Amino acid sequence: MTVSIDYRTCPLCEATCGLEVTHEDEKVVRIRGDREDVFSHGYICPKGSTLGKLDEDPDRIRTPLIKREGAHVPATWDDAFELIEARLRPIIAEHGPNSVAVYLGNPNVHSMSGTLYPRVLLKMLGTKSIFTAATVDQMPKHVSSGLMFGHPDLIPVPDIDRTSFLLMLGANPYESNGSLATAPDWPGRLQAIRDRGGKVVVIDPRRTRTAAAADEHVFIRPGADALFLFAIANVLFAENLVDLGSLTDNVSGLDIMAVAVEPFTPEQVADATGVAAERTREIARALAGSESAAVYGRIGTHTAEFGAMASWMVDALNVLTGNLDRPGGAMFPEAAHEQPRERRGFRVGRWQTRVSGHPEVRGELPVSAMAEEILEPGDDRVRALITIAGNPVLSTPSSDRLDAALAGLDFMVSVDIYLNETTRHADVILPGASPLRRPHYDFAFNQLAVRNVANYSPALFPLPDGTPDEWQVLLRLGATLSGQGRDADLDILDDGVFGMMVGSATASPASSIHGRDPEEIFTATAGGRGPERMLDFLVRTGPYGDGYGATPDGLSLQRLSESPHGIDLGPLRPRLPDALCTPSGVIELAPEHLVSDVPRLLASAGRISNGGFLLIGRRDVRSNNSWMHNIDVLVKGKQRCTLQISAADAERIGLEPTGRAKVSSEVGALVVPIEISDDIMPGVVSLPHGWGHDLEGSALSVASERPGVNTNRLSTGAVDPVSGNAILNGIAVEVVPA
Numbered sequence: 148m149t150v151s152i153d154y155r156t157c158p159l160c161e162a163t164c165g166l167e168v169t170h171e172d173e174k175v176v177r178i179r180g181d182r183e184d185v186f187s188h189g190y191i192c193p194k195g196s197t198l199g200k201l202d203e204d205p206d207r208i209r210t211p212l213i214k215r216e217g218a219h220v221p222a223t224w225d226d227a228f229e230l231i232e233a234r235l236r237p238i239i240a241e242h243g244p245n246s247v248a249v250y251l252g253n254p255n256v257h258s259m260s261g262t263l264y265p266r267v268l269l270k271m272l273g274t275k276s277i278f279t280a281a282t283v284d285q286m287p288k289h290v291s292s293g294l295m296f297g298h299p300d301l302i303p304v305p306d307i308d309r310t311s312f313l314l315m316l317g318a319n320p321y322e323s324n325g326s327l328a329t330a331p332d333w334p335g336r337l338q339a340i341r342d343r344g345g346k347v348v349v350i351d352p353r354r355t356r357t358a359a360a361a362d363e364h365v366f367i368r369p370g371a372d373a374l375f376l377f378a379i380a381n382v383l384f385a386e387n388l389v390d391l392g393s394l395t396d397n398v399s400g401l402d403i404m405a406v407a408v409e410p411f412t413p414e415q416v417a418d419a420t421g422v423a424a425e426r427t428r429e430i431a432r433a434l435a436g437s438e439s440a441a442v443y444g445r446i447g448t449h450t451a452e453f454g455a456m457a458s459w460m461v462d463a464l465n466v467l468t469g470n471l472d473r474p475g476g477a478m479f480p481e482a483a484h485e486q487p488r489e490r491r492g493f494r495v496g497r498w499q500t501r502v503s504g505h506p507e508v509r510g511e512l513p514v515s516a517m518a519e520e521i522l523e524p525g526d527d528r529v530r531a532l533i534t535i536a537g538n539p540v541l542s543t544p545s546s547d548r549l550d551a552a553l554a555g556l557d558f559m560v561s562v563d564i565y566l567n568e569t570t571r572h573a574d575v576i577l578p579g580a581s582p583l584r585r586p587h588y589d590f591a592f593n594q595l596a597v598r599n600v601a602n603y604s605p606a607l608f609p610l611p612d613g614t615p616d617e618w619q620v621l622l623r624l625g626a627t628l629s630g631q632g633r634d635a636d637l638d639i640l641d642d643g644v645f646g647m648m649v650g651s652a653t654a655s656p657a658s659s660i661h662g663r664d665p666e667e668i669f670t671a672t673a674g675g676r677g678p679e680r681m682l683d684f685l686v687r688t689g690p691y692g693d694g695y696g697a698t699p700d701g702l703s704l705q706r707l708s709e710s711p712h713g714i715d716l717g718p719l720r721p722r723l724p725d726a727l728c729t730p731s732g733v734i735e736l737a738p739e740h741l742v743s744d745v746p747r748l749l750a751s752a753g754r755i756s757n758g759g760f761l762l763i764g765r766r767d768v769r770s771n772n773s774w775m776h777n778i779d780v781l782v783k784g785k786q787r788c789t790l791q792i793s794a795a796d797a798e799r800i801g802l803e804p805t806g807r808a809k810v811s812s813e814v815g816a817l818v819v820p821i822e823i824s825d826d827i828m829p830g831v832v833s834l835p836h837g838w839g840h841d842l843e844g845s846a847l848s849v850a851s852e853r854p855g856v857n858t859n860r861l862s863t864g865a866v867d868p869v870s871g872n873a874i875l876n877g878i879a880v881e882v883v884p885a
Contacts, residue, residue, distance in 0.1 A: 148172050154181050154711040155604030157195040158257040158582045160771045161592050162324035163602065164191050164331045165712060166198070168583075173608045175199025175583070185715040186600045187331030192324055193769050197778045198583055202608070206777055206848055207564050208578040209611065219566060219576065224615065227575050228623060228633040234558045234574065235628055238531050239272075247628070248276035248517065248529040252537020253284075253772055256591040257582075259678035260617035261536055263590070267644055268533075271625035275498055275507070276529050278514040283543050284446060285327055286872040287454035289509050293493030294738035295462055297728025299509050301488070303462060303477040304328040304597055305441035306719055307336050310475040311345040312437035314430065316372050316457070317447020317876075318349075321356035322768045326445050329589075329596040334360065336597075346437075348430060350375065350422075351447065352763055353791070353833060354826035365430075366828045369761045370877030371420040372444065373453035374752055375427065376460035377411035378420070382431035383467050384408060390435070392469025397724045400737030404463065407737060407745050411752070419752045421828070435468050439475025447763065451876045455869035456748050459741045466736060471723075478719040479726055482593035483601040483692070483702055484685035487657035492730045495740065501527050505871050513871035515544045515864045521552040530557040533624070536579060540568040541773045541839050544862035544873045547815060550842070562620060565774055571844035577620050583607045585617060588682050588707075599716035601691075603682070603707035618677045641676045645669070648681065652688055659694040671695055673704050682707075691716055744869050762810070762861060762878040765791070765833045773837035776850040788855030789822035791833040792882065797823050800882060807885040810834070812878055815860040818885045832882055834858040836875075 148171040157164045165184025169177040178198060180191035201207070211227035212219040222230075238246055249269060255261030269277060281289065293299035305313060305328055318326070320333035330336055337347055341362060349358040350365050350372070358364035367375060383389050384405050391398055413424035420427075434440050442464045448457040462471065470476030496506035502519045505512060512520075517539070520529045532553065540550050553559065553572040561573040570576050587604040610616060615623070619637050622644075626635035649665045649672075652658040660668055672687075674680035683704035687693050693701030707714065729735050769781040776782050790808050802808055802821050810817050810832065819834065827833060839857025840850035858875075865874045 150176070153607055154184075155607060156587055156589065156602045157191070157198070158587050159194045159198075159775070160192075160324045161326050161329050161595070162192070162331045162333075163187070163329055163589050163592050163596070164195055165602065166191065166195055168198070168607060170607070175202065181712060183712040184602070185713040186596070186598060186602070190332035190335065193781065194771060194775065197780055200778050200780060202581040202583045204777060206566075206846055207581065208566060208576060210578060212566065212576040214574045227577060228627055231560055231575055231624070232627045232633045235531055235560070236630065238557060239628065242526070242530060244273040245276050245527060246529060247272060247274050247531045247533065248278060248520065249274060250514070250517065250532065250534045250537050250539055251279040252535065252539070252542070253280040254536040258536070258617065259586055259588055259590070259682065260621065263678050263681055264618045264621040265535055268621050268625040271629040273629075276520065277511040278517050279511050280514070280537060280542065281509070281511065282513045282515065282866075282871050283450065283873045283875065285449055286508060287449045287458035287867060287870040288327060290455050290495065290870040291459040291462060291741065293509070294740055295459070295735050297490060297492050297730070298488050299493055300594060301479060301726060301728060302327060302595060303465065303471060303479050304595055305443040306475050306478045307340065307441070307597055308718065310340060310439050310441045311343070312433060312440035313337070313340060313345070313347045314350070314434060314440070314442045315347065315357070315361075316350040316376075316444040316461075317449070318443060318445035319351070319355040319357045319766060321360065322766045324768070327595055328443060329592040330598075337361070346433070352828045352831045353765065359826070365426060366421055368419065368421040368828070369763045369831060370451040370453070371416070372448040372451065373456040373460060373748055374411065374416040375420045375422055376457055376464060377408050377748070378413045378416045378427050379431040379434065379464060380404070380408040380460060380467060381411045382413065382428050383435060383464075386432070388432065388435035389467045390469045391466065393473065394466060394469065394471060394723070394734065397727075398466060398734045398736050399731060400735055403737035403742060407742055410749055416752050419754065434464065439473070440468060440470050441465060441475070441477045443477075447876055449872055450764070450874065452867060452874050453744075453748050453751070454867040454872045455741065456744055463736060466734060472721045474718070479722045480594055480596050480719055481599055481690055481722060482596070483716065484590060484682065484689045485594065486652075486685065486688065487655065488728045489657070490728050490730055490732065492728065501525065505866065508871050513866050513873065514539060515866050515873045517543070518545060518549040518552040518864070521556060522548070531559065532556055533560045534569055534573070535562045535621070538567050538569045538773045540842070541837055541857055541859065544859055544875065545814060545864040546839070546857055546859040548864070560624070562624070565777065566846040567774065568839065568842045568845050571842070577624070580610060580614075580617055584610050586679055598718055600713050601686070601702065601707060601716060602713035603704065605708065616677060638676060645680060645684070648684060659688050659692065659697060663695065668695055679704060741869065760796070760830060760832045760880050760882050762812070762858070762880045763831060763833050763876045764836050764858060767835060770835065770837060776837065776840060776853070777847045779849050782849065782853050786820060786853070788819065788835055788838040788853070790819045790882070791822045791824045791827050793827050793829045794823050794825055795829050797821065801884050803884070808882050809885045810861065811881045812861040812863065814863050817856045817858070817860060819856045832880065
C-alpha cells in the first residue's frame with residue numbers, strides 16, 4: 148500500500164474548510180484540518196472528518212436500482228435508462244413537459260456537476276414544474292436582493308473580519324458554521340470582533356451557543372423579526388440617524404421607506420416581538436453610532452411568515468446606516484468565476500402553480516405546493532418526478548401529504564447516494580458519486596464568502612470501472628427525456644453545451660474575451676469535458692482570470708490545481724455602483740413588490756399568542772442534512788432529536804424531566820422526548836430538522852437505529868406570499884404530556 152496526503156475542500160456545509168486527507172491507496176486513514184489553507188487555517192468541524200466513512204458506507208448506492216414488485220433490485224445503467232425512456236417519454240408526449248416535476252436538493256450546491264448540469268437537464272426537459280430546497284431555506288434573500296440590487300444572487304454578506312458591531316438574527320453559526328455568509332471558524336471570527344473591542348448582539352428565541360458567546364442576547368418571539376427590524380428603521384428616521392454615507396447618490400426610494408416604517412414604533416411592536424421598546428431604541432442607536440456595523444439575518448428570519456420583509460429590512464438597515472458596501476459593513480463578494488451581469492432587473496410571477504396560484508420566483512415554484520400539484524386532479528397535474536440529491540419527504544412541509552403524493556405518481560426517478568425516505572418511492576434510482584470521487588470547487592459559496600478566495604480539489608479516488616460521472620448521468624437523463632435517446636453521444640452533447648457558453652461570452656461586450664474567436668477559446672480550454680472544463684473557462688474569464696492570455700498571471704484551472712491550499716484573493720472591497728444590476732443603476736431601497744406587503748406586516752403586530760406554543764427549528768453541528776444521520780460518528784452519543792422546552796413551561800403543563808411530550812399542530816402530531824432548558828424563551832418549543840428515519844422501505848441502517856421524529860409533519864404548508872418560502876418557524880402547536 149502507498150500512503151499519501153492530499154488536500155481538498157470539505158463539501159459538507161457552507162464553511163468550505165480545507166482538509167488534509169491521509170490515505171492508503173483508496174482507504175482514508177485520517178482527515179484533519181489543513182493548517183495551510185488560505186481561508187480555514189486548520190479549522191474543521193466534526194463533519195469534515197467523516198468523508199472516509201461516507202465513502203465506505205455499505206448503505207451507499209453504488210449501482211442503479213429498479214423497483215420490481217415493490218422492491219428495489221440492482222440493474223445495469225442501460226437497463227435503468229431503457230426503463231426511464233419507456234415510461235417517461237410517453238408521459239411527456241401525452242401530457243407535456245410540465246407533467247414532469249424536478250426537485251433539486253441542497254447537496255447539489257456542494258457539487259460541481261450538481262451546480263452546473265441540472266440547469267442543462269431542465270432546459271432539455273423544458274418543464275416549469277421546478278422545485279428546490281431554496282424555498283425551505285433562503286428564497287427571501289434572493290427576492291430582496293433581486294429587487295434591491297437587480298440580481299437574486301447579488302447578496303451582501305457581513306464583513307465580520309473587520310466590523311465593530313454585528314447584529315445577528317435567526318442565525319447560529321456555532322452550530323451551522325454560517326450560511327449565506329461563507330466563513331470557516333465563525334466562533335473564532337466572532338470572538339475576534341470582541342477581542343478588538345467590538346460587540347456582537349444576537350436576537351433569537353433560543354440562547355443558542357452563538358448567543359451564549361455573544362456580548363448580548365435578546366429573546367424575540369418567533370416570526371417577529373421583521374417587526375423588530377422595521378422598528379429599528381423607525382428609530383433611525385425618527386431620531387435623524389439615517390446616514391447613507393458614500394451611497395447617497397446611489398439610492399432611490401428613501402422617502403418611500405421613511406413612510407413605510409413610520410407606523411412601526413418600538414412601542415407599537417413591543418408586545419408582538421417581546422422586545423422592550425427602549426431595548427430596540429438602544430440597539431438602533433448602537434447600530435447607527437458604531438464605527439462600522441453589519442446586520443445579518445439567516446434561516447430563522449427567512450422561514451417565517453414575513454421572511455421576505457425581514458430579509459429586505461436587513462439590507463435596508465445596512466443602507467440606512469451607511470454600512471452597505473464598505474469595510475466592516477455588509478459587502479458584495481467577488482468570486483473568481485463570477486461573470487458580468489446585465490442590468491435586466493428582477494421580477495417574479497412569470498408563471499404560477501396550477502392549484503394555489505403561487506407565483507414563480509427565480510424560475511422555481513414553492514416546494515410547499517409540490518404535493519398538491521401531484522394530488523389535485525386535472526389535465527396539467529404533475530404525474531412524474533425527478534429528484535436529484537434531495538430528501539423532501541423529511542425536509543419539506545406537510546411531509547405526510549407529500550409522502551402520500553409520491554406513492555401515487557405514475558413514475559419517479561431519483562439521482563441519489565441513498566435509498567432514503569424519498570427515494571424509496573422511486574421506480575429507478577441512479578447513484579451519485581462519493582464526494583471523494585469527484586472534483587470540487589464551490590461555485591455557490593465563493594460568491595458568498597466573507598473573503599475572496601479560490602480553492603479547487605481534483606477527485607481524490609477514481610470512480611469504479613463502468614460508473615459514469617455525475618455530469619454524464621444528468622446529461623444522459625436530459626437526452627433521454629428530450630427525445631435524443633438514451634444512447635445519445637454525451638461528448639457531442641457536452642461540447643454543444645460548452646460551445647454555447649463560449650459563444651455567449653465572445654459575443655458579449657462585457658466579457659473579457661469579447662470578439663475573440665470561439666474556436667480558439669474552445670480548443671484552449673483545459674479540463675477535458677464536464678464541469679472542470681467549464682470551471683477553467685469561468686475562472687479564466689472571471690475578474691481575476693488570465694483572459695486566455697490577456698493577463699498572463701491571472702487565474703486558470705492550472706493555477707488552481709497548482710495551489711492545493713487555495714489562493715487568497717484578498718478582503719472584500721467596495722463594488723457599487725458597478726455591480727448593481729437594476730435598470731436604474733442604483734439601489735432600489737423601496738421596491739413596490741415589498742412595500743405592498745407592509746400593511747399585512749403592520750396588521751400582524753396586533754396578534755398576540757393565546758397562551759399556546761410556537762415551534763421553531765434548530766441545528767446541531769454534527770447534522771447538516773438528513774443523510775448525515777447514517778454516519779455513526781455523527782449520531783452517536785446523547786439523543787439530539789428532542790423537544791426543547793423551558794422549565795417553567797414544562798412545570799406548568801406537567802412534563803417530567805425524563806418524559807415525552809405530544810406535540811400537535813393543525814395538520815399532524817408527534818411524540819418526542821423532552822429536553823428541559825433555560826435557554827429557550829417561555830412559550831417557545833424547538834425541534835431539530837432532518838429526522839424521522841422510521842419509514843418502511845428505506846435502507847439507512849445507522850439512521851434507523853436513531854430515527855427521531857420528522858418536525859415537518861407539523862408544518863402546515865403555508866408560505867410567505869412574497870417569496871414562496873415555507874413557513875417553518877413560529878408554527879402554533881399544542882404540547883401535552885404523552
